[in-house]
Amino acid sequence: MIDRDACRRLDDADALTDVRDRFTLPAGVIYLDGNSLGALPNHVPDRLQTVVTEEWGRDLIRSWNLHQWIDLPQRVGDRIGGLIGASQGTVVACDSTTVNLFKVVSAALRLTDRKVVLSDSGNFPTDLYAMAGIGELRVVEPDAVIDSIDTDVGVVALTHVGYATGRMHDMAAVTSAAHAAGALVVWDLAHSVGAMEVEVGAADFAVGCGYKYLNGGPGAPAFLYIREDHQAAFRNPINGWFGHAAPFDFDLEFTPADGIARALVGTPHVLSLVALDAALDVFDGVDLRAVRARSVSLTETFIDLVEAADLPLRLVSPHTRSERGSQVCLAHPDGYAIVQALIERGVIGDFRAPDIVRFGFAPLYVRHVDVYDAVEILTDVILSGSYRDDRFQRRSSVT
Amino acid sequence: MIDRDACRRLDDADALTDVRDRFTLPAGVIYLDGNSLGALPNHVPDRLQTVVTEEWGRDLIRSWNLHQWIDLPQRVGDRIGGLIGASQGTVVACDSTTVNLFKVVSAALRLTDRKVVLSDSGNFPTDLYAMAGIGELRVVEPDAVIDSIDTDVGVVALTHVGYATGRMHDMAAVTSAAHAAGALVVWDLAHSVGAMEVEVGAADFAVGCGYKYLNGGPGAPAFLYIREDHQAAFRNPINGWFGHAAPFDFDLEFTPADGIARALVGTPHVLSLVALDAALDVFDGVDLRAVRARSVSLTETFIDLVEAADLPLRLVSPHTRSERGSQVCLAHPDGYAIVQALIERGVIGDFRAPDIVRFGFAPLYVRHVDVYDAVEILTDVILSGSYRDDRFQRRSSVT
Numbered sequence: 042m043i044d045r046d047a048c049r050r051l052d053d054a055d056a057l058t059d060v061r062d063r064f065t066l067p068a069g070v071i072y073l074d075g076n077s078l079g080a081l082p083n084h085v086p087d088r089l090q091t092v093v094t095e096e097w098g099r100d101l102i103r104s105w106n107l108h109q110w111i112d113l114p115q116r117v118g119d120r121i122g123g124l125i126g127a128s129q130g131t132v133v134a135c136d137s138t139t140v141n142l143f144k145v146v147s148a149a150l151r152l153t154d155r156k157v158v159l160s161d162s163g164n165f166p167t168d169l170y171a172m173a174g175i176g177e178l179r180v181v182e183p184d185a186v187i188d189s190i191d192t193d194v195g196v197v198a199l200t201h202v203g204y205a206t207g208r209m210h211d212m213a214a215v216t217s218a219a220h221a222a223g224a225l226v227v228w229d230l231a232h233s234v235g236a237m238e239v240e241v242g243a244a245d246f247a248v249g250c251g252y253k254y255l256n257g258g259p260g261a262p263a264f265l266y267i268r269e270d271h272q273a274a275f276r277n278p279i280n281g282w283f284g285h286a287a288p289f290d291f292d293l294e295f296t297p298a299d300g301i302a303r304a305l306v307g308t309p310h311v312l313s314l315v316a317l318d319a320a321l322d323v324f325d326g327v328d329l330r331a332v333r334a335r336s337v338s339l340t341e342t343f344i345d346l347v348e349a350a351d352l353p354l355r356l357v358s359p360h361t362r363s364e365r366g367s368q369v370c371l372a373h374p375d376g377y378a379i380v381q382a383l384i385e386r387g388v389i390g391d392f393r394a395p396d397i398v399r400f401g402f403a404p405l406y407v408r409h410v411d412v413y414d415a416v417e418i419l420t421d422v423i424l425s426g427s428y429r430d431d432r433f434q435r436r437s438s439v440t
Numbered sequence: 441m442i443d444r445d446a447c448r449r450l451d452d453a454d455a456l457t458d459v460r461d462r463f464t465l466p467a468g469v470i471y472l473d474g475n476s477l478g479a480l481p482n483h484v485p486d487r488l489q490t491v492v493t494e495e496w497g498r499d500l501i502r503s504w505n506l507h508q509w510i511d512l513p514q515r516v517g518d519r520i521g522g523l524i525g526a527s528q529g530t531v532v533a534c535d536s537t538t539v540n541l542f543k544v545v546s547a548a549l550r551l552t553d554r555k556v557v558l559s560d561s562g563n564f565p566t567d568l569y570a571m572a573g574i575g576e577l578r579v580v581e582p583d584a585v586i587d588s589i590d591t592d593v594g595v596v597a598l599t600h601v602g603y604a605t606g607r608m609h610d611m612a613a614v615t616s617a618a619h620a621a622g623a624l625v626v627w628d629l630a631h632s633v634g635a636m637e638v639e640v641g642a643a644d645f646a647v648g649c650g651y652k653y654l655n656g657g658p659g660a661p662a663f664l665y666i667r668e669d670h671q672a673a674f675r676n677p678i679n680g681w682f683g684h685a686a687p688f689d690f691d692l693e694f695t696p697a698d699g700i701a702r703a704l705v706g707t708p709h710v711l712s713l714v715a716l717d718a719a720l721d722v723f724d725g726v727d728l729r730a731v732r733a734r735s736v737s738l739t740e741t742f743i744d745l746v747e748a749a750d751l752p753l754r755l756v757s758p759h760t761r762s763e764r765g766s767q768v769c770l771a772h773p774d775g776y777a778i779v780q781a782l783i784e785r786g787v788i789g790d791f792r793a794p795d796i797v798r799f800g801f802a803p804l805y806v807r808h809v810d811v812y813d814a815v816e817i818l819t820d821v822i823l824s825g826s827y828r829d830d831r832f833q834r835r836s837s838v839t
Contacts, residue, residue, distance in 0.1 A: 094485055
């Protein structure tokens with residue numbers, strides 16, 4: 042079994058090791074929750090301060106043009122597009138993931154005469170909530186998706202990597218099966234973008250989150266992708282002035298902008314968008330294949346060490362690397378208390394109801410030595426039974 | 441006619457004079473565009489820096505509970521509620537004004553069996569765009585609204601103060617007429633909240649903007665009001681996890697939260713929300729009736745001085761103070777160039793197509809001496825014809 046020195050050697054040999062220095066990480070913490078809230082990139086605070094004091098405070102309204110706030114959604118979108126294999130002019134950063142999903146699934150359904158939206162029970166619930174309000178939602182088990190695409194299904198809408206299991210869909214295979222059956226495909230890339238190379242490929246639409254592996258800060262704006270040939274027919278269910286062809290003409294009638302801008306609605310949240318824009322700098326010069334390789338190595342090392350420790354935990358995530366995202370989920374009846382006990386020991390993962398202890402391995406800043414240390418502490422917490430202490434027990438439903 | 445010394449005396453005697461010191465304003469600028477982007481409150485930069493470096497950077501995911509990010513939308517909403525006469529638990533801060541309008545107008549239409557949404561041609565176009573996608577939108581002249589509320593009208597949705605004219609509706613009168621005719625009322629308070637005492641009163645729903653007179657920063661989250669007795673029946677057209685009764689139970693089925701939280705959708709934009717929260721501190725101890733009194737005095741002084749200067753400008757805003765918000769709009773065929781020439785001279789107003797020169801008087805930081813100086817410069821720009829210079833002419837549709 043791998044030891045701590047071997048972990049250190051793996052880290053030292055890794056091309057991405059220096060990338061960790063682009064983040065500000067608190068001392069004494071092993072942060073395995075970057076899939077919930079990404080860590081702080083070093084230069085975000087300065088960039089935000091400049092925007093606030095110089096752009097907002099000094100240049101005031103003129104900054105919309107002077108500092109190009111006006112096309113921030115497109116510029117940040119294009120940068121994210123580079124991480125998902127999307128061409129320029131097909132991605133915007135705006136609103137929340139849920140609002141963006143509402144937009145694209147509504148628009149997708151209008152492009153077909155079928156009624157059913159097919160999703161799976163591994164999807165993040167908010168996606169299901171948004172879609173249940175739009176079409177006739179059919180929810181199947183993740184493994185049953187491809188076989189369930191019948192001629193009633195107009196839109197297949199899935200999250201690439203499941204939030205609760207780390208299970209990863211084969212995007213190309215599902216997209217291809219859906220197209221073969223005459224359905225459109227919407228991917229939610231929340232748990233994959235920034236943690237691996239993602240290729241939207243032939244997918245029709247996609248959305249994703251700015252605050253997980255993109256490190257855009259709490260509640261960062263989300264993004265939205267429309268394949269170029271769908272843009273002319275894309276009809277946003279929420280029309281607003283930033284989606285208008287000429288917002289500053291103040292026409293009373295809505296005329297959608299050409300291209301991706303028609304997916305925008307209201308005034309962009311500039312401060313949050315600027316933080317996300319600055320955060321994306323950490324990807325400069327980073328090879329996403331190396332990111333995925335490191336991610337696989339981290340999750341595999343973690344699984345190997347946990348299995349070797351023979352703890353009373355059930356692996357919920359796929360054992361097969363090609364089916365696993367950048368997280369490992371373990372089930373335990375006292376999962377909530379275990380997460381709390383780990384946090385007190387400096388290992389931050391998170392709990393997902395009903396019994397899942399979830400560890401995310403953000404490959405830009407998590408090291409193999411962190412994995413090693415985390416498993417040592419996890420082993421101690423479980424074998425010592427320290428998690429049974431009263432102060433770790435669940436009191437509220439907000440975790 | 442009032443002279444500069446008299447203006448200074450008015451400022452010195454005003455209880456709100458010290459409130460100006462709560463803002464960071466650039467030297468050499470007379471800022472008459474706070475109705476487009478409010479000025480920077482002094483302590484926003486520090487507050488934002490703390491949130492970024494300590495809450496996000498150091499405490500990471502724990503901040504959702506530790507620093508109460510989790511209920512920021514409600515806490516900021518309650519503070520805004522205090523500015524519009526709304527009771528606690530009836531306002532949330534979230535999303536953009538347009539998205540919020542989409543939510544409340546969709547929800548309002550579901551509460552009636554009528555089909556028509558009535559609005560007016562003085563409404564901000566984005567409001568009309570959003571509503572045209574929902575119901576059968578009927579747009580009439582502002583003066584014709586009350587007489588147009590027939591039995592087909594389910595929802596009357598208006599902006600309290602018109603963006604292009606400063607014309608102010610009588611909220612209580614319109615609300616009362618709508619209710620008498622069996623219609624519900626939605627108010628957009630974008631151009632009034634923070635500039636005067638606003639009373640939602642019997643209104644059913646309201647929305648408003650965070651970045652104008654609330655000074656929340658560029659693209660600050662907007663807000664949304666639901667009268668308490670409508671909350672149980674309120675059905676959000678965009679369901680998301682922050683509107684769920686138990687977001688962290690991760691149920692696959694949507695159960696709306698009790699109360700105002702059901703109007704939320706996705707993860708709150710924390711950085712933008714925190715800036716708005718900090719910005720609201722400038723209202724501490726401020727009497728909104730004094731704010732309105734100062735606003736009226738500023739706009740009236742401006743109109744008097746412009747009329748005395750006998751310039752070739754047409755007053756577009758109402759002359760009657762009770763019908764006017766906190767802005768004054770003047771029409772001129774070369775309005776665009778005049779605005780550019782004024783900006784070069786340090787007087788920042790803005791242009792609204794086709795020919796409107798718009799001056800906003802944010803009563804918390806604009807002084808009577810600013811009004812006096814602005815009119816002197818406006819007079820000089822127009823009488824000298826300096827605005828005719830080529831560099832001030834319109835080149836693009838984005839201003």
